[in-house]
Amino acid sequence: WAGATGDVAALRLLAARADAAARKAGVTMEEHRHYRPHLTLARTRGEGDLGPYADALGSFEGTAWTVRELTLVRSNLPRSGVAGERPRYEVVGRWVLGGGAGVSGGAG
Numbered sequence: 001w002a003g004a005t006g007d008v009a010a011l012r013l014l015a016a017r018a019d020a021a022a023r024k025a026g027v028t029m030e031e032h033r034h035y036r037p038h039l040t041l042a043r044t045r046g047e048g049d050l051g052p053y054a055d056a057l058g059s060f061e062g063t064a065w066t067v068r069e070l071t072l073v074r075s076n077l078p079r080s081g082v083a084g085e086r087p088r089y090e091v092v093g094r095w096v097l098g099g100g101a102g103v104s105g106g107a108g
Contacts, residue, residue: 004037011037018072070095 015035072092078085
């Protein structure tokens with residue numbers, strides 16, 4: 001994952017409010033973790049050492065870019081232990097940022 005910079009306090013507040021709204025709506029929240037603003041770039045199944053790749057990208061700084069849409073994705077990680085089982089990713093909702101109306105919502 002890549003860490004976010006800028007107004008991360010606002011992102012943390014957004015995460016806390018989203019968590020509270022989900023609980024109020026009856027969404028089962030399995031665990032509570034400290035929120036870290038980030039962008040998931042890749043996920044591994046734990047095969048091989050990715051440390052050298054992460055180290056090589058440690059000092060990388062890309063150009064600034066504007067986020068125009070927020071997509072909330074739930075990661076349904078396998079718990080069965082069945083070999084080859086992969087995570088399922090579910091789009092929970094999408095929202096246009098910058099004053100636009102929501103694109104879509106609800107589980108799919």
